[in-house]
Amino acid sequence: MDRPVDMKTKVYDASGKRIGVIVKIMGPVDEPYGLVSLDSQGVQADAVYIQ
Secondary structure (H helix, E strand, C coil): HHHHHHCCEEEEECCCCCCEEEEECCCCCCCCCCEEEEECCCCCCCCEEEC
């Protein structure tokens, strides 16, 4: 991804269903990690996406 990711960015699973939002960005600048607040309990995804 070439653009920065902002707080409250929506996160989706592989099928395009929204699963939550980013609530915290942490880690090194060149490889940041995002903490996601899930919309519901029990969500499991091997990969997540943003639009």
